[in-house]
Amino acid sequence: MAQYRRAGAAVAVIRLHNAPVNALSSAVVQALAQGVKKADLDPSVKAVVICGANGKFSAGADIRTFSSLQPRDRPALAETVSLIERSQKPVVAAIEGVALGGGLEVALGCHYRIAHAQARVGFPEVLLGILPAAEGTQRLPRLIGIPAALDLITTGRHVLAAEALKLGIIDEIVKENTVERAIELASKVSGQPLGPRKISLKPVPDLPDMEAILSEALVKVKRKARGRLSPEMCIQAIKAAVQLPFAEGVEKERELFRFLLGSGQAKAQQYAFFAERAVEKWTMPSGTSWKTASAQPIRKAAVIGLGTMGRGIVTSLVKAKMLVVALEQDQKQLDIGREAVTSLLQWEASKMQQSGQSQDICDPARLQFTLDFGALRDVDLVIEAVFEDMALKKEIFRKLSTICKPEAFLCTNTSALDIDEIAAVTSHPHQVIGTHFFSPAHVMKLLEVIRGHHTSPTTIATAMSLAKTLNKVGVLVGNCFGFVGNRMMAPYVEQAIFLLEEGCKPEEVDQAVEGFGFHMGPFRMLDLAGLDVGWRSRKGQGLTGPKLAPGTPARQRESRRYSPLPDFLCEQGRYGQKAGKGWYLYEKPGGRTANPDPWLYNFLSEYRETHGIKARFVDQEEILERCLYALINEGFQILADRIASAPEDIDVIYIYGYGWPTHRGGPMFHASTVGLPHVLSRLQKYSEAHPDIPKLQPSPFLKKLVALGSPPLREWVSHVRQPSSKL
Numbered sequence: 001m002a003q004y005r006r007a008g009a010a011v012a013v014i015r016l017h018n019a020p021v022n023a024l025s026s027a028v029v030q031a032l033a034q035g036v037k038k039a040d041l042d043p044s045v046k047a048v049v050i051c052g053a054n055g056k057f058s059a060g061a062d063i064r065t066f067s068s069l070q071p072r073d074r075p076a077l078a079e080t081v082s083l084i085e086r087s088q089k090p091v092v093a094a095i096e097g098v099a100l101g102g103g104l105e106v107a108l109g110c111h112y113r114i115a116h117a118q119a120r121v122g123f124p125e126v127l128l129g130i131l132p133a134a135e136g137t138q139r140l141p142r143l144i145g146i147p148a149a150l151d152l153i154t155t156g157r158h159v160l161a162a163e164a165l166k167l168g169i170i171d172e173i174v175k176e177n178t179v180e181r182a183i184e185l186a187s188k189v190s191g192q193p194l195g196p197r198k199i200s201l202k203p204v205p206d207l208p209d210m211e212a213i214l215s216e217a218l219v220k221v222k223r224k225a226r227g228r229l230s231p232e233m234c235i236q237a238i239k240a241a242v243q244l245p246f247a248e249g250v251e252k253e254r255e256l257f258r259f260l261l262g263s264g265q266a267k268a269q270q271y272a273f274f275a276e277r278a279v280e281k282w283t284m285p286s287g288t289s290w291k292t293a294s295a296q297p298i299r300k301a302a303v304i305g306l307g308t309m310g311r312g313i314v315t316s317l318v319k320a321k322m323l324v325v326a327l328e329q330d331q332k333q334l335d336i337g338r339e340a341v342t343s344l345l346q347w348e349a350s351k352m353q354q355s356g357q358s359q360d361i362c363d364p365a366r367l368q369f370t371l372d373f374g375a376l377r378d379v380d381l382v383i384e385a386v387f388e389d390m391a392l393k394k395e396i397f398r399k400l401s402t403i404c405k406p407e408a409f410l411c412t413n414t415s416a417l418d419i420d421e422i423a424a425v426t427s428h429p430h431q432v433i434g435t436h437f438f439s440p441a442h443v444m445k446l447l448e449v450i451r452g453h454h455t456s457p458t459t460i461a462t463a464m465s466l467a468k469t470l471n472k473v474g475v476l477v478g479n480c481f482g483f484v485g486n487r488m489m490a491p492y493v494e495q496a497i498f499l500l501e502e503g504c505k506p507e508e509v510d511q512a513v514e515g516f517g518f519h520m521g522p523f524r525m526l527d528l529a530g531l532d533v534g535w536r537s538r539k540g541q542g543l544t545g546p547k548l549a550p551g552t553p554a555r556q557r558e559s560r561r562y563s564p565l566p567d568f569l570c571e572q573g574r575y576g577q578k579a580g581k582g583w584y585l586y587e588k589p590g591g592r593t594a595n596p597d598p599w600l601y602n603f604l605s606e607y608r609e610t611h612g613i614k615a616r617f618v619d620q621e622e623i624l625e626r627c628l629y630a631l632i633n634e635g636f637q638i639l640a641d642r643i644a645s646a647p648e649d650i651d652v653i654y655i656y657g658y659g660w661p662t663h664r665g666g667p668m669f670h671a672s673t674v675g676l677p678h679v680l681s682r683l684q685k686y687s688e689a690h691p692d693i694p695k696l697q698p699s700p701f702l703k704k705l706v707a708l709g710s711p712p713l714r715e716w717v718s719h720v721r722q723p724s725s726k727l
């Protein structure tokens with residue numbers, strides 16, 4: 001848990017030990033405290049070094065133990081940090097790998113800090129719905145000043161050693177032998193006065209406009225937080241550092257920590273942390289999993305199509321230091337694509353430069369632009385990223401099947417299309433897989449990885465490993481129209497549009513959903529994505545356009561309710577932001593400011609009149625429940641259909657791909673929080689009121705879980721019916 005040894009005659013080394021990241025469990029904290037006391041009591045010890053095993057200082061408090069912490073518990077870690085600082089002998093932190101959260105707090109209790117050049121430090125607690133609660137909110141501002149402390153504590157960002165040195169968090173950077181260097185320093189400084197090295201004794205550096213800095217920071221985080229409490233509480237704690245003596249500031253920090261720990265938000269954010277890690281450990285319905293499948297190395301990749309998605313994908317691959325072939329169909333598109341990729345890479349390089357990282361990502365030798373499919377002969381993996389046209393995709397895959405080497409992996413970037421139909425035109429369907437990137441692909445963290453019927457475990461492992469290489473979160477899902485993300489989006493958007501028919505305005509629906517914490521409500525999102533995308537898809541499905549059977553009632557398809565509203569908008573050229581008008585009016589085509597549009601109000605009134613709909617007032621609760629519960633209901637069906645293998649998969653997809661607020665843990669976690677019987681009863685109520693909307697009829701799986709007494713979320717999958725045995 002923490003090894004104590006002697007280095008040379010006079011230095012004691014305490015090494016934190018708790019694989020894989022030296023999390024500070026209570027056993028580790030206790031052992032650390034014992035080590036410090038032992039060194040203090042031993043007159044032959046003149047100085048102490050604290051370091052971590054396996055090249056990592058510590059990733060902080062053990063998050064797994066938080067659920068058992070009682071809000072009134074006194075953080076033992078804080079007492080240990082202060083014990084370190086009170087030590088009569090100099091204590092040096094030797095930081096390798098990471099010193100995060102409680103790990104950094106331990107380091108701040110030390111009198112000196114040395115870090116390896118690749119080490120990262122930070123206070124990521126805010127991302128877990130809490131705040132640094134081992135006196136970190138009181139020490140960091142004293143060490144680096146208020147503006148920098150506000151930035152680090154409210155964003156949770158990790159900083160590399162170079163930046164940490166500049167900020168004054170660490171005293172020295174070394175390229176190797178961090179612990180040995182720390183031992184040397186400890187020997188050198190033994191006997192020197194410790195007072196000036198104790199951060200708790202320092203005043204917070206004063207600034208003339210302190211009040212203004214704090215209140216501006218508060219306004220900024222409140223605007224960004226969309227209902228998340230922790231950033232605001234972090235500011236309260238930092239404010240206490242400014243206004244109160246150290247000990248009272250620490251009391252305030254504890255009070256705020258207890259408040260956050262007891263809030264549902266901390267639970268949701270910690271669930272999201274572990275969900276993100278759980279999805280890496282994928283399983284197929286056959287039982288094959290990450291444990292037995294091994295990924296193949298990808299040295300060289302190709303991207304076909306340099307539209308918005310293709311450009312982002314190329315940028316991601318280049319950033320990950322792969323050799324990349326970028327292919328387009330004609331010279332003009334190729335030139336446009338090259339220019340766009342080059343400027344994306346330059347932008348990425350400048351961002352990296354600002355954060356002190358090396359920026360050799362734009363090496364042109366690694367990126368080849370071509371019109372020639374022959375250039376794909378030796379690539380290990382291809383990502384086709386042309387637009388959503390099945391015939392075109394099949395033509396490309398037929399070609400790839402003859403040109404690429406037999407062991408190449410063939411990925412299709414699609415948001416809805418059938419992976420099996422595409423794989424069927426190739427001679428290696430087991431090497432075909434869906435990779436649904438989200439726009440902008442070089443920024444968005446999510447990669448939905450879609451297994452086809454024939455996709456091999458090696459192909460899945462390779463695609464999941466590619467996600468990690470690209471610094472994305474890969475989630476493995478099954479093949480169905482829209483997969484997980486877009487399949488759940490469809491009933492959500494459908495409800496939003498039905499609500500307009502019934503009397504809402506787009507901004508009322510958007511405000512309700514944004515008030516819940518989403519980045520964007522459904523109508524702003526549709527305008528951003530382009531209304532023509534859905535229109536094309538509906539025409540393809542024969543729901544509108546020339547394939548629609550003559551005489552079909554305007555608001556009905558088969559026996560289901562249908563809204564032709566978005567089709568009418570598209571017929572008027574209102575494609576959304578790019579056209580300068582859609583559900584909202586924009587200042588110009590491509591403009592970003594969504595303004596309510598009087599034209600739309602008239603249009604909606606006339607539409608209701610034509611169809612004999614009496615507009616009614618719909619309250620926020622109904623807006624939210626109809627949109628969100630329709631989406632969640634589809635999530636239960638997706639679990640029952642084994643398209644997602646666990647609720648965590650769905651939640652991670654929604655957090656990283658669709659802007660679901662992290663502090664609400666994802667749609668399935670949210671359902672478990674508000675209670676399955678509640679979700680069921682509301683769906684029952686709405687489906688009775690709207691019997692012609694099948695997506696409001698509660699999923700049989702949701703009903704089953706409620707009948708079973710609403711087991712906790714982690715048990716849900718065990719109640720999914722297993723496919724019948726072939727025997």
Ligand SMILES: CCCCCC/C=C/CC(=O)SCCNC(=O)CCNC(=O)[C@H](O)C(C)(C)COP(=O)(O)OP(=O)(O)OC[C@H]1O[C@@H](n2cnc3c(N)ncnc32)[C@H](O)[C@@H]1OP(=O)(O)O
Nearest residue numbers: 021023059060061062063064075100101102124133134277
């Ligand atoms: C007794 C409590 C008193 C509380 C008072 C004091 C309060 C202090 C607040 C804190 O310190 S909160 C914790 C702050 N730290 C973090 O948020 C860091 C979280 N971890 C990470 O960001 C990353 O894991 C990493 C350290 C950067 C490593 O990333 P990498 O990609 O290399 O590995 P992962 O797959 O993410 O993690 C490996 C493995 O380790 C588990 N894990 C990571 N951090 C913690 C942690 N702090 N506690 C418990 N477990 C942790 C992670 O879940 C993985 O586990 P798995 O089983 O292999 O999936």
